[in-house]
Amino acid sequence: MFTHQPVMINETIKNLVHDPAGTYLDCTFGLGGHSKEILENLNDNGRLIAIDRDKETAQYSKKIEDKRFHFKNLNFSEIESLNTRLDGIFFDLGNSSMQLDDPDRGFSFQKDGPLDMRMNKEEEMTAEQWINTATEKEISDVLFHLGEERKSRFYAKKIVESRKKSKFKTTAQLSLFIEKYSSSQKRHPATNVFRAIRMHINNEIEEMINGFKSAACLLKKNGKLIIISFHSIEDRIAKNFLRSEEAKNLSIKKQGKPIKPTINEIKSNPRSRSAIMRIAIKNV
Template sequence: MSDPTFYHTTVLLKEAVDGLAIKKDGVYVDATFGGGGHSREILKNLGEQGKLIAFDHDADAWRNKPEDSRLLPVTENFRYIRKFLRLHGQPEVDGILADLGVSSFQFDTAERGFSIRFDGPLDMRMDKRIELTAEQVLKTYSEQELHKMFEQYGEVRNSKQLAKHIVTNRDKVKLNTIDSLKAMLAPIMKGNPNRYLAQVFQALRIEVNDEMGALKDFLQQAAQSLKPGGRLSVITFHSLEDRLVKQYMKKGTWDEVETDVFGRVTEKPVLKLVTAKPIEPTEEEIKNNPRARSARLRIAEKAE
């Protein structure tokens, strides 16, 4: 049964699902089940013979699972999509959707440690089975590692100063809660405190869950797992993710692309873009759900 206390406003719902060009009897993947909004919309578009395989490594997500025989839940990170599709006898599928946003439920559950609005433990693990927490990152990473993390993943303006401040002060205070971290950071915050903290928390969350590594694994495996003509629909929420998705959809790699003597690309990318520019939420959607503001949807199709 769905849990009525578990809520999440799904972003770019119709656009992302329409981007899959669903066939009634097709096999589809919701790589990030989350609040279940995209899964429900996909199921609405499928016929009796259709199938949906949904991934989510966050155990809380499955509290909202619809009772539907066409839905196969997989409690794993989407970075293992190829392995588990093969395991379930579906090595190739007709379409894959991924919404890379953190669900409202995760943000609004204090004990998960994702939000700057509530006190709670410095956790930030999407999957409780992994060991690394935000607290461990803050207490054990070197100044150089923290600097790189805050600069790359949070685009924090004074990331070098921030890293030095943490290393200098982390043994002087009990750094194990959201409030203790906020208190420690208060003297060196730049600009809007909420924005600054949001960037710091984003960097920690990405590091704890290896989100960039997982996204790269997912994109490569998703392309391999699509049938020719199959669609990949991906919603991103910050520029780091969007750049990775855009580059992979256009070039099929993150490395330098090989060219011939005339500058032509020698290997054709696996995917071709369906949308030249990302699809953005409407003003009405942003008004109804401010968290949608930074969402970008990119759609690609596997070359025939």
């Protein structure tokens, strides 16, 4: 059983749940940490819909026996199909601890498993298929744009050379391969490479942009949009969307400054250290 401490939970409730009788959407159910707390803060007339693209999250959703709660396996880009006007929409981006802690899902460079990285295991392309077939330019572009990896071209060249001799199959194989060529002392040298491949395999940028636009359309007047991101690329997408003409046309406006976790939260849950919460409100 996987455990998970929901990130910035007090800040989420305080900023999201402005009407306890309202209807809310949790777009990133995961292990349900935020969903459970949102439900705690709704009255009998309140309602919570939760979605997640990962089919394995359905088993955790079934544990919430509450008639005010509804779960669906959906992508961010499909939320308009819910066709419900909402008082608040919440995104807690990235991987769940269930995905990261299970070596078979292939997300972690610290645990050996198949190079998979699909958030939804029914999608076709795994990280293994991609890394063994993509062109050197494709690999270099993904590592550069989605991983901000300074050595993107060098790693892409070495990956393509190496896979001629033996294909990449496991997370440990890829992680040790990157380590061999890296001099980074600060954090694990494969951090950026793994994140870039994960974002590519799951089409995360497009999913976020479409999800945020749809969210803006679904909100009622005074409805709140809360986005928690965990690295600069995710945060940039959220920030740029909230500043865009499109957001203005959809009457969604950023509210206040971005919020970071407290020192106490970072101490008790180191995973929260890079979190940034952005808040927006629907005007009409």
